[in-house]
Amino acid sequence: MRLLVVEDNKELAGLLVEGLKAGGYEADRAARADEALHMAGETEYVAIVLDLGLPDADGMSVLRALRARLDATPVLVLTARDSVNNRVEGLRAGADDYLVKPFAFEELLARLEALLRRPQQQIASLLSIADLTLDVASRRVHVGGQLQTLSSREVAVLEILLRRKGRVVPKRLIEDQLFGLSGDVSSNAVEVYVHRLRKQLADRTPSIQIHTIRGVGYMVAETP
Amino acid sequence: MSAPALTSPIFGSITLRILWLHVITAVVGAIMMPLALYVLLSTESEQIHHAAMADKAARIVKAISLKDPRGIVVAVEPEEAILYLQAYDRLAYAVRDEGGAVLASSRTPMTPIFPQPFGASDEVRDYQTRAGAALLSGVRRPAEIDGRRLWVEVAENMSHRDVLIDDVLVDFIRWIVWTSLVFFGIILVVDVAVVRRAFRPVLQASALAKQIAPGRTDIRLDPGGVPREVAPLVVAVNEAIDRLEAGLRAQRDFAADAAHELRTPLAILRARVDTLPDKQASALLSADVAAMSRTVQQLLELAEVEAYAAAPFVDVDLHEVCAEVVEFIAPLAISQGRDISLNDDGRKMMVRGDPGMVARAVRNLVENAMKHTPAGQPVQIALEPPGAIIVRDAGEGIRPQDAEHLFQRFWRRDRQETRNAGLGLAIVKRIMELHGGQVTVRSPPEGGAEFRLTFS
Secondary structure (H helix, E strand, O other), rough: EEEEEOOOOOOHHHHHHHHHOOOOOEEEEOOHHHHHHHHHHHHOOEEEEEEEEOOEEHHHHHHHHHHHHHOOOOOOEEEEEOOHHHHHHHHHOOOOEEOOOOOOOOHHHHEEEEEEEEHHHHOOOOOEEEEEEOOOOOOOEEEEEEEOHHHHHHHHHHHHHOOOOOOOOEEHHHHHHHHHOOOOOOHHHHHHHHHHHHHHHHHOOOOEEEEEEOOOOEEEOOOO | OOOOOOOHHHOHHHHHHHHHHHHHHHHHHHHHHHOOOHHHHHHHHHHHHHHHHHHHHHHHHHHEEEEEOOOEOOOOOOHHHHHHHOOOOOOOEEEEEOOOOOEEEEEOOOOOOOOOOOOOEEEOEEEEEEEEEEEEEEEEEEEEOEEEEEEEEEEOOOOOOOOHHHHHHHHHHHHHHHHHHHHHHHHHHHHHHHHHHHHHHHHHHHHHHHOOOOOOOOOOOOOOOOOOOOOOHHHHHHHHHHHHHHHHHHHHHHHHHHHHHHHHHHHHHHHHHHHHHHHHHHHHHHHHHHHHHHHHHHHHHHHHHHHOOOOEEEEEHHHHHHHHHHHHHHHHHHHHHOOEEEEEEEEEEEEOOOHHHHHHHHHHHHHHHHHOOOOOOEEEEEOOOOOOEEEOOOOOOOHHHOOOOOOOOOOOOOOOOOOOOOOOOHHHHHHHHHOOOOOEEEEOOOOOOEEEEEEE
């Protein structure tokens, strides 16, 4: 797993390369835009970590040049410029993710992992949180190794929440996924399913919580 | 940028100024023109009258012949004599001797026509007199017939129906007055239209100039359409915007440069701290770096909203913005054991604005509320029609003496508190100013603080 780190600051680049090595990646370093494009052309990298502030050109132009020659290598943009406009511009130019300096190294590793796994993630067959696992294909849910009996709707809700664990899932999204676009949804149908699911889980394990964010949606998280 | 005080509201407007001068011109013209015509025409008609009377007097003189030592005979041509018939009552003559006695006359009884005394000169002179309601106007002239001095008087009854000249004159003048009034009126209307048309590009340019703001420095006025007299002003305004834009760009560039210069060292520091072998020290230092990063972040946010330059405003759904902010912050709130909720019916609430900026304002308010709410207590976000967002916390509330300082930059209740730069609410305030709205705060009786973003 070889990465290309494009960063002109020697110290930060060095730390990045070291940290990535500790995280299990091989990493090459480029300090200039032309160098980066040249190296990306020579070697098949699994992903590129790209700083936007380069001495010879804007990092965005590197990104555009890559995409222009149909190089689809995932690109994670590092930037010191955090504004909505910059973010939109970056994503439009073909960036896969965006990280604002300064960042926690763990976050960089997590984002890279997500980037590299992304295509498979959609078909991940086993979702898990704490001591719970959900086999997407067989619709079976285990808690602490024990098979649970949940209704198909409850499993569906659990799956949606688990796919975005630790993040808020808007209620509308659950409605859309459960009932499609039929629109024939009673206003509290989702609430009822979530309530039942929460009760079922509460009876079986104390380490998982389904939070209600009133007016917005739900979130599943491990009990701290 | 209010308009300078004008001494007179009328002379502040070029259109009104032109109109006013024009009205004066029109009124003076409408009075003077018929007056001048009247004077001209009546002088002319008097001369014609005088010439006719003098001519008639001369004929009478020719027709006089002496009879006896005392009497005279006036033998007027028959067709002329008809005019002097008393029944016709238009013309009359009298021939008088030096003593004033009437020797001959067309009138019976024979009376003098003009009571005025005889003059010394030999001129043909004009006289007027009244006979009842009638105005008699004519001439008196001397005549020497065979060494005898006589006075001949001829007069016309000006009130007679066959004397048309005065009636015509009056009618004519009346007609002229009305025509000239209509004529000047039409010119006035045309003038107003012409002036308005000439100033339309100026008004259009003004409307365009109104849109110029820190976020819209791309606008330039078109000097082509405006009158040549105004063009230099338009060009000067454009140049002023050029300079303004350059200044704003320099400020924005500075913010971006500062971002880079501060953030890269912070990123290095962060990476070093993360890789420290001593996990406890690493965690403490990490929290310090995070606090510093946050301050830098807020400084840059503030710099960015101060030099705000973004796409023009669009329709923004406040419900959607709030839902996104809550979605974004909820995981953090929950991990800290705080309850966060959005209290609304899910309906759209549209305002004009920059969605990114509105989200930033809401996020800053919610983060502020989280900071002041004890664990286990709720932070509530609510929407209120037609366009207000309310963020309520369960903290200790706002002391009245703090309320006015709250939105100042770098203001903190506790100066010892170093993890908070005191910029969040200043950012919120600035964003609301950019949207023509406002942020207010109050301490509701049930406790905590309640911030309200009101969009116009």
